Amino acid sequence: MKTIKRTFKEMMRYPSAVMGMVMIFILIIVAAYAMISIPYSKAIELWRGGEEIWYRYPKNVPPAWSNWFSKEKRSESFAINANEGAYTREVNENRDGSRLITMTYSFDYEFDDFPQDMMFYFTNTFTSKQPFATITWITPDGREIRLGDYRLDAGYVYRFSQDGNLRNKLRGLNPQEALFYDAAGNTAAPVKGTYQITISAVAWEPGDDVNAEFVLHGELYGVAGTDIYRRDLKVALLWGVPIALAFGLLAALGTSILTMLFAAMGAWYGGWVDGLIQRITEVNLVLPFLSILVMIGTFYSRSIWVILGATVVLSIFTGQIKTLRAAFIQVKESTYIEAARAYGASNWRLIVLYLIPRLVPTLIPGLVSSVPTFVFLEASLSVLGLGDPTLPTWGKLINDAFVNGALYKGQYYWILEPAVLLMFTGLAFALLGFALDRIFNPRLREA
C-alpha cells in the first residue's frame, strides 16, 4: 500500500503521467457511458441494421459541428414528430363519422444550402378505404404551395424528390431545392426563415387514423456524421472505446503475466524446460506474427476473442522472455529464496510468491506502454478486413471509409474521427507508460 502511495506521489511530479492518467480516466468514463447508454446487444443490432433502423439519417454526411469552421452554413438534418420539433395536430369530427386531421410542422431554416431530401413517413390505420391527404408548403414570405393530393396506404412514404407531379409543377426543378427559392425564383440560396408544412387528411371511418413524421436529410448530421449505409458513426465511435480498451488491456495483461510465468519457470527449473522455452522463442522469432494472425482470421474465426487469444500466445515467446529470464536467474540466487527453500516451500510457491513479485515493478511500465500496440493491432486487422464481423470498432470504420474511397471523395471526417480517437488512446497509455518507465528505472532519468 505504501509503495503504491509513494509511486502515485512520484507520478504526480511528471506532467506526462498526470496527462496520461487524465486521458485514460476520460476513456474509461466514455466506455462506461457507451455500455450503459447503448447496451451490447443493441449496439450490434444497430450496427448491423439497414434502412429500417437508419431511415431518418442522411447518407454520408459530415458531423453538424463542421458548420463552426465554415462561413457557409450547411443544412443540418432533423426530424419533426409528436415527440420532437414544432408539431401540432388537430382533429375535427364530421357528422358522418369521418374525421379531418390537420397536422402542421414548422421549422426554422437558417442554412446556406439545400437539403439532400425531405420526406414524410406515414403510419396510418384504416378499415376499407385509404385516407386521403393534401400537403401544403408555406414559405417564410407567406407563399402557399400546394404539393399535391395523396392516397395513403398503411406505411406510405412520401419523398419530395421522387414526386414527379410536383416536379412538373415546379417546371422540372428539384422539389427539395425549388421549394426553398424566393418568389423571383432565385436559385443561388434558400430563403431563410420559418417554413411550415400542413397535412390535411381525411380519415373516412371512425377507427381510422393518420400520423406522419417529417424528416429532413440535410448535408450534416449529429455529433459524428453518418456513413454510406446511413449509420450514425456515433455508435461505432462510442462502442469502439470499450472494445479498444478491453482488447488492449487484456492482451497486454495476458502477455505480460504469461511471459513472466514462462520466464520464471525456465529460470527456476532450468534443464529441458528452459531449453524448450528457449527453442520455442527462437521458432517464434521467425514466425511472421501478422501473417499468422491473418491466417487464423481467414481460416478459423474472426471473433475478437479468438484473435485476442492468438495474439497473446504469439506475443509470449518474444525477446522479452530472454531479458526476464536473465533477471530471474539473478534473483534465483538471492538468500531469501534459499531461506524459503529451506523451510520447504514447493516449486510453484517459490515461483509465484517469491520469484515473480520481485520483478513485477520493472514490468509495469512495459505493460502500460504495450497497450497501444495491441489497440493498433486490432485496428490493423480491421483495416485488412479481418475485424470482428459483428462489432463496431474504430478499425472497421477506417476500413469502411477506405473501401468506399472516403479519401478520394473528400469525406475526411469518416477517417479522421476514428483515427483521432485511436491516437488519443495510444497517446494516453504511451504517456503514462513513459513516465512509469522513468520512475521504475531510475537509470534512464539521468540520461
Added chain:
Amino acid sequence: MTAITKNNIKKIAQTARNNSLLRITRYTAMRLVTLFLTVMVGIFLTIMIANMGGYVDDIMRAQVREKIISSYQNNKSFQLMGTEDRKALIDAQCAQEENRLGLNTPFVIRSFHYLKNALTLDLGSALFMTSDSGSRQVKLILLERLPATLLLMGVSQLALFILSVLLALSLSRQYGGFWDKLTIALSPTSTAPPWFYGIFLILIFAAVLKILPFSGLVDSPPPADKFAYFLSLMKHLLLPAVSLILSGFFLSIYTWRTFFLIYSSEDYVDMAKAKGVTARDIERRYILRPTMPNIVTSFALTLISVWTGATITETVFIWPGLGRTLYAAIGLYDTPVIVGDTIIFAYLLAMTVFLLDIVYVLIDPRVKVGE
C-alpha cells in the same frame, strides 16, 4: 632480440587469426543448421495452422465441385446428356481434380509433403490469382512482388537507420536542450503503426494539396522513358517510405540517444576529451564503436517487426509488394498464396536473424564465438 619478438608476435597473430577464422566458420555453420531447423519447425507450424483439421481442404473440395458443375451447366454439348450420366461424369472429374490438388492423401502425409515443398520453395499453384506474366505458380507470383517490397523496405529502413543515428549523435551532444526535450516528448508517437501515418499523409499530400499520388507503384500508363519511369517511381515511393520512417523515427532517435549518453559518460571518453581528441573522433572511435552491437541489434529488431508490419502500409498505398498480395489473397481465400506468403516472410525473418548473428561477431571483438 627485438627481431625475434616481432617474429613471434607475427606468428602468434597468424595462428590466432587462423583460429578465429576456423571458429567463425564453425560457428556460422552451426548457426545455419540451427536456424534451418528453426525455420523448418516454424514453417511446419505455419502449415499446420493453415490446414488444421482439414478445414481448408473442405473449402477447396467445395470450390472444385462448384467450378466443375458450373462448367458443365454452361457447356451446351452436355445439355442433351442424361442427368445420371452427367452426375457420374461430374463426380469423376471432381475426383480427378481433387487428386490433382493432392486432397486425397492422409493429413499427416500431406502436411509433411507440404513441408518439403515449402522448404524447397515449391509453393504449388494458386487457386485464383495469377502473376503478371500469367502464371499460376505461387512462387512466381510472390517473386514478382518481392522487389517492390524490398525497394520500399530497403529505402525506408536505411533512411530511418542513418537519419536517426546521426540525429541521435548530435542530440546526445546537446543533452537537455530544446530539440532533445522535443524528441523525448514525441517518442510516444511511435506506438502508431506506419499505415496510420500513411492515412494522414495521403490525406494531406494527395487529397488536400494534390501534389503527390494517392497510391500505386508508377503512373498509369507507365512512362516509356527510363528516367521518367524512375522519377515516377520515386514520386510514388515517397509517401509510403515517409510513413514507414515517421512511425519509427522519434523512438529510435530516443533509444540511440540514451545509448550514446550512457557511453559518453564512460571514463575513457572523459580521458579522450582531456587529451584533446576532436569531438568527431570521440564520436567515431569512443562512442559509436562500443555502441555498435546495440545499434545493430535494435536495427535488426526493427527490421523484423517491420517485415510483416509493412503488410498494411502496402495495402493502404496499394503498393504491389508481398503485403498487398497477402491482402488480395485473403479477399480471394487463395490458401496457397497466403501460406506461401507466410513462408517467404519466415525465410526473410530467418535471414535477418542470421545476418544479425554474423554482423554481431564481426563488429564486437568481445563476443568470442564457438568456445
